[in-house]
Amino acid sequence: MxxxxxxxxxxxxxxxxxxxxxxxxxxxxxxxxxxxxxxxxxxxxxxxxxxxxxxxxxxRPRPRPVARVLRRVGVPEHVATFLAATPAPARGWLVAVTGVLAFAVAAAHFAARRTPDTANALIPFLAVAPLLPVAGIAMAYGRHVDPVYELQAATPMAGWRALLLRALAVLSCAVALSGAATPLLPGPPGLAAAWLLPALALTAGALALSTRFAPPVSVAVLAIAWFGAVAAGPLLADDRLLAFSPGAQALYGVAAPALVFLIYARRARLDPGGPR
Ligand SMILES: [Zn+2]
Structure with a gap:
């Protein structure tokens, strides 16, 4: 040149x-x-x-859409990535929750049209809604269902923090979905929202029991106990809504923080790789 x-x-x-x-x-x-x-x-x-x-x-791997949304609302990047790696059973659970809620809303409307008693029509929804977040915990965690189980068992995020973080994510989803379904129900909104405190207490109870038993066992025991409590109202006290009465709500309100304290005290045992 x-x-x-x-x-x-x-x-x-x-x-x-x-x-x-x-x-x-x-x-x-x-x-x-x-x-x-x-x-x-x-x-x-x-x-x-x-x-x-x-x-x-x-x-850089392309972040999943869920992780991008979480990042945008201010969730730290490592937490967003962790939560976005949701196991497939949890996605199935989300679809199931949506289906159950849609069915409950439709059933409540159908029942309310036939008999003017909305309280009666709401009972199936009220009985099922508090169990949905809990069922997610049973399905989303543990060695047999979670494809990232081995991964988390080997990371500093492993154990109780990972479990609680995911439980919190699952709970938020279920509460948001149930909350969105609540205004669609017939009858007074106060009664339709009566599932919230029992849901909180049952979720805390499931996590507390998980410190001692496998999550699916803990959740099954709680589900039977809860349906028993709902059924006991009309049988024992001649009150169909006994499990949702103000007295019962106060009981859930006291139980939830006590259970959260118990979970915190036993947090070492929530480690999926640790002793059960
Ligand atoms: Zn040149």
Missing amino acids: TWHLPGDLVERYAHGRLDSAQVMSVESHLARCPLCRAAVPYEDGWLAASWERIEDLVD
């Missing part, structure tokens, strides 16, 4: 003072001429930062 970029042209190029036609012709020369490339000054810091951005783009 006999012609090279004159020094003043290189200088104007480096400072961005050329029009786009000139830039293109300079760059087509630079692409072929190592001598002139070496003459173009560059900033070390700028070059290092550019490389970092490129490496970051190439190396």
